[in-house]
Amino acid sequence: MLTSSTVQAALTLLEQTTGVVIPVYFHADTDLDFGTALLGDTVHMFARELADPSMICLSVDGQGVPLTIAQRVASALGTRLVHGEQNHGKLAAVRNGMAELLHKTDVRYLAAVDQDGDHFANELLNFVRCAEHVEQMMATDQVLVLGNRLSRHRPLGFLRGEQEELANYLLLDALHYAAVVNQQPLPLQFANTIDNLPDFHSGYKFFSRRTAEAVFLAEPQLAGCDETAYYRHACEAVMSVEAMQSGAILATVNRRTFDEQPISIFARLDRSVLAANMIIWPCKRLGVPGPFVAQWLVNHMPKLLLGTLAPQGRDELLAIRDHVLRAFEQPIPVENYSEIVRPRFI
DSSP: OOOOHHHHHHHHHHHEEEEEEEEEHHOOOOOOHHHHHHHHHHHHHHHHTTGGGEEEEEEEEESHHHHHHHHHHHHHHHHEEEEEEEEEHHHHHHHHHHHHHTTTOOOOEEEEETTOOOOOGGHHHHHHHHHHHHHHHTTOSEEEEEEESOOOOHHOOOOHHHHHHHHHHHHHHHHHHHHHHHTTOOOOOOTOOOOOSSSTOOOOEEEEHHHHHHHHHHOOTTTTTOOIIIITTHHHHHHHHHHHHTTTTEEEEEEEEOSSSSSGGGGGGOHHHHHHHOOOOOOOHHHHHHHHHHHHHHHGGGGGGGGGGTTTHHHHHHHHHHHHHHHHTTOOOTTTTTOOOOOOOO
16 A cells, blocks of 8 residues: 555655656757747756756757757756767667766666657656556566557557557567567566557656666667667667666556647658668567568558558558568568458458
């Protein structure tokens, strides 16, 4: 039973020992006042939850407009600020920000949240309480808590929501495959009580210190993929997979989102390549053979409502399939090429 002293202890951990990394990137054509207001709103939310604003690190991916915006906000609100010389992608920014906060010996937990205002700071206490519960139940200091969106389609739109669902299905399959190969059972008891498919690609993630060190201070593992796939497209998969491969127990906390995101960097990327790389990197990283990946695609594509939107939705799924099959040197179907294999009756 949760007592008031337990809640107070969690509040103290949140206020005194939790760091927050906010990766910052805006396109060169972003209005400076709009970007400053958006980032400022996000930082304000988290500054209210922490005793010291220097426990928030704005990590800028590159130079120019995003750095100018972050400098304005950091100067006004007293946060830390780091930046990369070149724009590499979100994962590079998160790595830089985490490395900065891990210099502080009093940091126990670290959150990664996006700049878009769609990750609500008032829910952060639930992440702390969840992590503490897992640590106590499992006698561990290795935890990853995902901020599980109550809906992926509402904030992302129908198309991207379906693409992420496909990527999540294959990532879960890949994790199970690796667990069997490594003879290490995959613990999911804290992650599947509400939704059997964890929201691996959620941008709201919460790490125990030891897990953050394992994920963000280790050398990058591109697994044969290019830097775009690793640092941009599969960035959320990288954080999830590397945490779990390091021994972290996965947990989920349901969280709210806006009905529509105010801004999205991913929305400007090539959708089919983006979704394909979200599948390719984790499967390569976890050593999944090509025939398994090909079969998993066949298994999961019929589940998606996107395939019923013909021809556009079907074509999107087939384009993702083709990118993935090429990456694993698997044959692309010739007969019935433009069809998703599905049962006759439902």
